[in-house]
Amino acid sequence: MRRSLTATNAPTDRRTFLRATAAAVVSMSCSLSKSREREAGGVIATDELASLANATAWINSPSLTAEKLRGKVVLVQFGTFTCVNWLRTLPYTRAWAAKYRDSGLVVIGVNTPEFSFEHDADNVRQAMRAMHVTYPLAVDNDYAIWRGFSNEYWPALYLIDETGRIRHHQFGEGEYAESERAIQQALTEAGSDRIDNTLVSVDAPGIEAPADWANAKSPETYVGYAKAETFASPEGFTADHSHVYTAPRTLSLNHWALEGDWTARKEPIALNQAGGRITMVFHARDLNLVMGPPKGGRPVHFRVSLDGQPPGSSHGTEVDEHGLGVAGEQRAYQLIRQPSPIVDREFQIEFLDPGVEAFVFTFG
Numbered sequence: 385m386r387r388s389l390t391a392t393n394a395p396t397d398r399r400t401f402l403r404a405t406a407a408a409v410v411s412m413s414c415s416l417s418k419s420r421e422r423e424a425g426g427v428i429a430t431d432e433l434a435s436l437a438n439a440t441a442w443i444n445s446p447s448l449t450a451e452k453l454r455g456k457v458v459l460v461q462f463g464t465f466t467c468v469n470w471l472r473t474l475p476y477t478r479a480w481a482a483k484y485r486d487s488g489l490v491v492i493g494v495n496t497p498e499f500s501f502e503h504d505a506d507n508v509r510q511a512m513r514a515m516h517v518t519y520p521l522a523v524d525n526d527y528a529i530w531r532g533f534s535n536e537y538w539p540a541l542y543l544i545d546e547t548g549r550i551r552h553h554q555f556g557e558g559e560y561a562e563s564e565r566a567i568q569q570a571l572t573e574a575g576s577d578r579i580d581n582t583l584v585s586v587d588a589p590g591i592e593a594p595a596d597w598a599n600a601k602s603p604e605t606y607v608g609y610a611k612a613e614t615f616a617s618p619e620g621f622t623a624d625h626s627h628v629y630t631a632p633r634t635l636s637l638n639h640w641a642l643e644g645d646w647t648a649r650k651e652p653i654a655l656n657q658a659g660g661r662i663t664m665v666f667h668a669r670d671l672n673l674v675m676g677p678p679k680g681g682r683p684v685h686f687r688v689s690l691d692g693q694p695p696g697s698s699h700g701t702e703v704d705e706h707g708l709g710v711a712g713e714q715r716a717y718q719l720i721r722q723p724s725p726i727v728d729r730e731f732q733i734e735f736l737d738p739g740v741e742a743f744v745f746t747f748g
Contacts, residue, residue, distance in 0.1 A: 430450070430548065431532055432460075432532050432533045432542070432544070432550070433449075433450035433453055433458070433544065433548070434449075434450045434532065435528055435529045435531070435532020435533065436448055436449060436450065436453075436492070436522060436529060436532075437449050437450070438526065438528030438529060438532070439494075439522035439523060439524060439528070439529060440505065440522075440523040440524065440525040440526060441505045441522075441523040442520060442521070442522055442523070443505070443508060443509055443512055443520070443521040443522075443523065444512070444517070444518055444519060444520050444521055445519075445520030445521075448490075448492060448520055448522075453490060453544075454548070455546050455574075456488065456490050456546060456574075457488055457489050457490065457543070457544070457545055457546055457567070457570045457571050457574050458489075458490045458491075458492060458543075458544040459477075459480065459481075459489060459490070459491045459492070459541065459542070459543050459544075459567065460492045460493075460494060460533070460541070460542045460544065461473070461477055461491070461492070461493055461494065461539060461540070461541045461542075462494045462496055462524075462529075462530065462533070462535055462537070462538060462539060462540040462541075463493065463494070463495065463496075463538055463539045464495055464496055464497050464498050464502050464538055465495060465502060465507075465508060465511040465512070465515070465715065465716075466498070466499065466502065466674045466714075466715055466716045466743070466744075467498070467538045467539065467716075468591065468672055468716060468746040468748060469538060469539055469556060469557055470538055470539040471515075471591055471592050471716065472557055472588070472591075472592055472593070472594060472595060472748070473539050473541075473557055473560075474515060474517070474592055475586040475588040475592050476560045476563075476564075476584065476586060477491060477493070477519075477541075478516065478517065478518075478519075479584040479586055480564065480567060480584065481518070481519040483580065483584055484567060484571060484579075486578060487571050487576040487578050487579055488571055488574060488576050489567060489571060490520075491519040491520070492519070492520050492521070492522060493512075493517060493519060493520070493521035493522070494521070494522045494524050494529050494530070495508050495521060495522070495523050495524060496524040496527060496529065496530045496535075496538070497524075497525060498538075499651055499652075499674070499714075499743055500651060501678070501679065501714045503525045504679065505523050507679070507713070507714070508521070508523055510713070511715060536555075537555040537556060539555075539556065539557070540553070540554070540555050541553060541554040541555075541563060543563070543566050543567060543570060545570045545573065545574065546570070546573070546574040546575075551566055551569075551570050552566035552567075552570075557594075557595070560583075561583055564583050564584065565583075568581055589701070590700075590701040590718055591670075591672060591700075591701065591716060591718040591748075593748075594748075595669075595670070595747075595748035596668070596669035596670070596726070596748060599667070599668060599669055599724075599726035600667075600668045600669070600747055600748060601637075601638075601667035601668065602637075602638050602666040602667050602668045602671075602745075602747045603638065603747070604744060604745065604746050604747070605638065605640065605664070605744065605745040605746075606743070606744045607640070607652070607653050607662070607742050607743065607744065607745070608648070608649055608650050608651040608652050608653060608743060609621045609623050609648045609649070609650060610650035610651065614636075614638055614639040614640060615639075615640060615641070615642075616631070616632055616635055616636075616639040616640060616641045617629045617630060617631060617632070617641040617642050617643075618630065618632060621648045622648060623648055623649075624647065624648070624649060625647065626645055626646070626647050626656050627645070627646065627647070627648070628644065628645050629641070629642035629643055629644065629645075629646055630643055631643045631661070631663050635663060635664070635665045635730065636665065637665050637666070637667060637728055638664075638665065638666065638667075639664070639665060640662060640663060640664035640665075640745070641662070641663050641664075642660070642661070642662060643660060643661040643662075643663070644657060644659055644660030644661060645657040645660060646660055651743060652675075652741035652742055652743045653741070653742050654739075654740070654741045655684075655735050655738050655739060655740045655741075655742075656738060657738050658735065658736055658737050658738050659734065659735070659736070660734070660735050660738075660740075661732055661733065661734045661735070662732070662733050662742065663730065663731065663732045664730075664731050664732075664745060665728055665729070665730050665731070666728070666729060666731055666745075666747060667726065667727070667728050667729070668726065668747035668748060669721060669722055669724075669726055669747075669748060670700070670718060670720060670721050670722075670747055670748035671700070671718075671719050671720035671731055671745065671746075671747055672700070672716050672717060672718050672719065672745065672746045672747070672748070673716070673717050673719055673733065673742060673743075673744075673745055673746075674714070674715065674716045674717075674742070674743040674744045674746070675711055675714065675717060675740055675741060675742040675743060676711045676712065676713045676714035676715060676717075676740065676741065677711065677712070677713070677714070677739050677740060677741070678714070678739075678741060679713075679714075681739050682737065682739060683710050683711065683712040683737075684710070684711045684735055684736075684737045684738075684739055684740040685708070685709070685710050685735075685736040685737050686708075686709055686710070686711060686733055686734060686735045686736060686740070687706075687707045687708055687709075687733070687734050687736060688703055688707040688709070688719050688720070688731065688732065688733045688734075689707055689731070689732045689734075690720065690722070690729050690730070690731060691729055691730050692730070692732075694706045694707045695707050695720060695722075697722075697723060698720055698721065698722035698723065699719075699720070699721070700717070700718035700719045700720050700721045701718045701721070702717040702718050702719055703719055711740060714741065714743075716746065719731075719733065
């Protein structure tokens with residue numbers, strides 16, 4: 385679960401909440417703000433729903449407003465399309481939208497971006513098509529809906545009943561049965577007589593599969609210099625200028641290094657010449673990397689390894705057993721999914737073409 389740590393809820397500083405205790409993230413439920421705690425059935429969502437009028441754009445739907453939603457049961461979920469925590473909730477949100485549509489549930493996604501390329505509505509549309517998201521989605525580039533809900537988290541789920549009250553909220557992953565029971569109850573109280581009281585069953589593949597929290601000992605790791613931590617190349621960052629980096633002979637757990645000619649920027653690092661590498665020692669079942677060429681750039685071929693060898697059966701959905709893959713657009717790529725036992729491993733990605741931009745490692 386990612387959280388804005390700024391007092392204004394601006395998109396300037398996101399970190400994984402409770403980084404050292406990944407299991408706690410699953411069940412964590414916090415107040416939206418220090419001054420306004422949510423209680424089930426206790427908050428009228430007038431300001432929240434009114435903020436939908438400030439969406440930058442709408443995908444899969446004409447504009448939805450508080451007036452159009454009056455008297456309806458509405459499920460609003462915040463996310464952004466490279467956030468792995470949101471991606472892992474997506475199978476449930478899709479399933480609920482399909483199962484309860486005819487019972488009167490309106491599901492609305494809100495894409496509140498972190499990275500610059502996530503502000504591009506065309507990128508959002510492409511991502512939603514690839515993820516089979518067909519319910520209405522508001523593009524929230526100005527954080528207007530985010531502020532309207534006093535939200536702090538990616539992902540965050542809000543259930544609003546037919547009287548306009550927030551009946552249920554869930555911050556972060558997990559508690560899917562509780563959320564679905566709340567949906568069923570709200571729809572029943574709204575007068576729907578077509579409620580299937582069983583719970584959805586999802587079989588999520590790839591990057592959408594639930595995390596292996598028991599073995600997730602590596603935190604979300606940004607590589608742009610504004611938020612980078614545990615960077616181990618001996619040269620340190622040369623901000624906003626091309627520089628040739630080297631890697632130390634050994635790396636400690638959760639440290640990473642660059643090799644080759646890179647330009648370190650606030651959000652991404654950008655490769656200037658083919659052959660650049662990123663190396664990291666991690667401990668998790670899954671390793672993902674948000675990366676890709678900038679819009680209009682050529683696809684970038686890459687090769688990944690584990691402990692100096694091709695990943696074999698530990699390869700992710702975006703690479704083959706030899707570790708070969710192609711980054712065609714900026715998004716999250718699952719590069720490693722390894723079988724048990726999970727131990728410390730040295731991951732390396734070598735880019736065979738120039739032009740890639742890399743943003744953040746995530747794990748699961």
